[in-house]
Amino acid sequence: MDILITGVTGLVGRYLAGHLLAAGHRIIGIGSRQTPPALDDANFTYIAADTTRQGDWQESLNQVDAVVNLAGRTIFRRWTRRYKQSIRDSRLLTTANLVAALPRERQVTMVSTSAVGYYGSRGDDLLTENATPGDDFLAQLAQDWEAEALDAQHLGHRVVIARFGVVLGRGGGALGQMVPAFRSFLGGPLGSGAQWFPWIHIQDLAAAVEFVLSHQQMAGPFNFCAPQPIQNRDLARSLGRVLNRPAVLPAPALMVRLALGEFGGVLLASQRAVPEQLLQQGFRFEFPEIEGALRQLLKTEDG
Numbered sequence: 001m002d003i004l005i006t007g008v009t010g011l012v013g014r015y016l017a018g019h020l021l022a023a024g025h026r027i028i029g030i031g032s033r034q035t036p037p038a039l040d041d042a043n044f045t046y047i048a049a050d051t052t053r054q055g056d057w058q059e060s061l062n063q064v065d066a067v068v069n070l071a072g073r074t075i076f077r078r079w080t081r082r083y084k085q086s087i088r089d090s091r092l093l094t095t096a097n098l099v100a101a102l103p104r105e106r107q108v109t110m111v112s113t114s115a116v117g118y119y120g121s122r123g124d125d126l127l128t129e130n131a132t133p134g135d136d137f138l139a140q141l142a143q144d145w146e147a148e149a150l151d152a153q154h155l156g157h158r159v160v161i162a163r164f165g166v167v168l169g170r171g172g173g174a175l176g177q178m179v180p181a182f183r184s185f186l187g188g189p190l191g192s193g194a195q196w197f198p199w200i201h202i203q204d205l206a207a208a209v210e211f212v213l214s215h216q217q218m219a220g221p222f223n224f225c226a227p228q229p230i231q232n233r234d235l236a237r238s239l240g241r242v243l244n245r246p247a248v249l250p251a252p253a254l255m256v257r258l259a260l261g262e263f264g265g266v267l268l269a270s271q272r273a274v275p276e277q278l279l280q281q282g283f284r285f286e287f288p289e290i291e292g293a294l295r296q297l298l299k300t301e302d303g
Contacts, residue, residue, distance in 0.1 A: 001213065004028045004060055006051050006094060007070030009037050011172045012202065016068065017044065019206035028060050030071075052093035058101035066109040066213050069098055069149065075138070076177060079263045088141055095148040102157055109216075111160045111209060112149035116198045116225060118142035118163055121269035124196070128276040129163070129221045138266060146221070158219050160212045165225030165273060169202030170297055179298070182245045191253035193233030195270035198225040201287035201297070211283050223275045228289050235290060242294045 003020060007013045008029030014037045017027050026043040029036070036046035049057035051071050061067065073090040077083070095112060102108050119127045120134015133139050142163070152159050166174045181187045200208075205224055212218045230238070240247030257264040275283075287293035 001066060002026045002028070002064040003066045003068060003213070004030065004064045005068045005070060006030045006098070007072065008046070009033045010070060011169050012167055012205065013037070013070045014039070015169060015202050016070070016206045016209060019203075020210060023210060028064060030057055030060070051097060052089055054097055054100075058097060061098070061101045061108070062103055064108065066111065067098060067102075068209060068213075069095055069110065069112040072113065075263065075266065076174070077263065078261050084137065084262075088144070091141065091145045092148050095145060096151075099148065099152045099155070102152055102155060104155065107157055108152075109158045109160070109213060110149060110152050111162055111212060112146070114142045114146050114149075114161050114163045114221070116163050116165050116223060116271045116273040117266070117269070118146070119271055119273065121195075121265075122272065123270050124272060127223070127271055127273040129223055136265075136269075137262070153219075158216065160219055161221040162209070162212075162224045163221055163273070164205070165198035165200045165223070165229075165271075167202055167205055168199055168293060168297060173202075174199075175297065178239060179243070182239055182243050182247070185245055186249055187236060187240060187243075187245060187247050188249035188251065189233040189236045189247070190251050190256055191232070191268045193231060193236065193250065195232050195268055196229050196272035197232050197235050198223075198229050198271045198273040199235075199290065199293075200225045201285075201293040204285050204287055207286065208278060208283055211278075211281075215281060218277075218281055220277075222277045223273045224278070225273050225275055226288055226290070226293070227275055227279060227285060229272050229274065230290050238291045238294055242291065242298055 009031035021041045028045045030047045034048050071094040073087050117138035120139040146161050236247040
């Protein structure tokens with residue numbers, strides 16, 4: 001299969017491209033950096049482009065069977081009004097440009113990223129794909145982002161909306177933020193620690209993307225998160241056990257909000273999301289529980 005991946009220089013994009021190349025697919029990767037990811041494979045082609053703008057990069061959609069849309073500025077930093085607009089533009093404009101460039105004479109599968117932030121902060125509510133959306137910034141962003149992608153359905157294409165939980169992988173992302181604090185004996189739960197933490201091992205995420213690409217009957221929204229969500233305090237305990245560090249220093253909610261502003265509210269939000277649709281379609285998770293996932297990801301680092 002010929003697959004185009006936007007956001008290929010990010011943590012998920014690099015891993016997914018390598019996973020799909022190893023499975024025998026041909027990949028066109030698009031990223032904003034001039035330097036391509038270190039993927040030494042004859043079946044990998046890299047295009048440096050700003051996907052929020054129309055350009056020659058869109059011609060590559062005539063060559064592919066599927067698109068995996070991962071492009072978007074990170075949310076893991078303090079938000080200003082200007083940066084929030086950049087978060088929106090990087091997702092919505094890229095997705096609109098992809099849809100506009102899809103071929104009209106044949107069907108292409110489009111797997112477009114969203115997030116479980118779609119549901120807003122919902123306490124202990126169990127969130128399947130049928131749950132109603134929230135109304136905060138990330139929830140509205142997810143709804144608008146999904147709407148842009150679903151426009152491809154009107155052109156006859158198959159669209160899968162992948163609502164990501166927090167992706168756990170080596171070399172960056174959420175673990176890259178958390179592990180240094182725990183290694184420095186400063187780790188612990190955020191706020192009350194009672195908020196639910198929807199997560200997914202990067203290996204399971206890549207396998208789930210390949211799964212939906214290969215099953216033509218699958219369309220619409222899917223929660224890309226492990227079947228066993230955990231509360232933040234249990235995440236802290238598990239990470240402490242794996243790193244052999246205490247996990248007893250809580251970060252009070254007020255401090256989190258003062259330090260990180262509006263983004264701090266995201267870290268304190270609660271989404272008890274479960275992958276009902278993936279499980280019903282027969283997908284099997286390699287890492288369904290958090291401690292096994294953390295041990296596999298950190299085993300080469302922990303010594």
